[in-house]
Every structure is written in structure tokens, then in C-alpha cells.
Amino acid sequence: MATSPDSYPYVTRLDIRYPALEVIDQIVDAVQDRWFNQTLCKVNDSVVRLGVMQGEYHWHKHDDLDEFFYVVEGEFLIDLEDRTIALEPRQGFVVPKGVVHRTRAPEKTVILMVEGAGIVPTGD
Numbered sequence: 001m002a003t004s005p006d007s008y009p010y011v012t013r014l015d016i017r018y019p020a021l022e023v024i025d026q027i028v029d030a031v032q033d034r035w036f037n038q039t040l041c042k043v044n045d046s047v048v049r050l051g052v053m054q055g056e057y058h059w060h061k062h063d064d065l066d067e068f069f070y071v072v073e074g075e076f077l078i079d080l081e082d083r084t085i086a087l088e089p090r091q092g093f094v095v096p097k098g099v100v101h102r103t104r105a106p107e108k109t110v111i112l113m114v115e116g117a118g119i120v121p122t123g124d
Helices: none
Strands: 011-013 035-043 046-056 067-073 076-080 084-087 092-095 101-116
Touching: 067 076, 076 092, 084 092
Parallel strands: 011 035
Antiparallel strands: 035 046, 046 101, 067 092, 067 101, 076 084, 076 101
């Protein structure tokens, strides 16, 4: 059964929370939302985002930029049109630009994403 944004809104913060030379700490414990995405920092022309989530995201794609996911804790599923990629802690995966996908987390999961600063996480 698909979960719509109306069931529980996605919290997506695109502001860069930490400048260079500052320690990034104590983010995950403060998250109360079921689908939370915070841009942590900028590295050259890319950003590193933290995701804390449980549930499923909608199908979408990014026309111009690749997207990298790295699991810190929990289980993270990436549905592609022809298969599902299951990631466990310390595993990562790149979704190339133009590939339709959706992400799911059956339990509370913490991930890092590295993507071009121009990507809007909801899809193009």
C-alpha cells in the first residue's frame, strides 16, 4: 500500500546546517519525524544530507544528477522499475540520473546521501 505525503509529511530541510571546520553532531537523536532529511554540509559542488526515516517515499527521478545513498543504521530499500536493492549498514548505492526510483525503510533507518547541491530531494 502506497504512503502519500498526506499520511505523514516529509520534512526536508535544504539549508546547510554546518559550515566547514565545524563538527557535525547530535542530529539523529533529536529527530522525531518519520521522514526527515537535513542538508548537513556542502563539499565542493555537492551536499551531504542526513536522512532519518521509516516508511516509504514516492516514485521520482532526477533528470540531471546522480544520487548516492549510504546506510548508517537500519535497512534501506531502493525500488527501481525492474528490481529492489536492499541495503544494510555500511552499504551504499548510486542511482544514476534519469532512473525512476523510490526509497523505503521498514524500520527506523539512518542514511547519508551525497548529491549535487542542485538536487531537490523530492525529484525533478
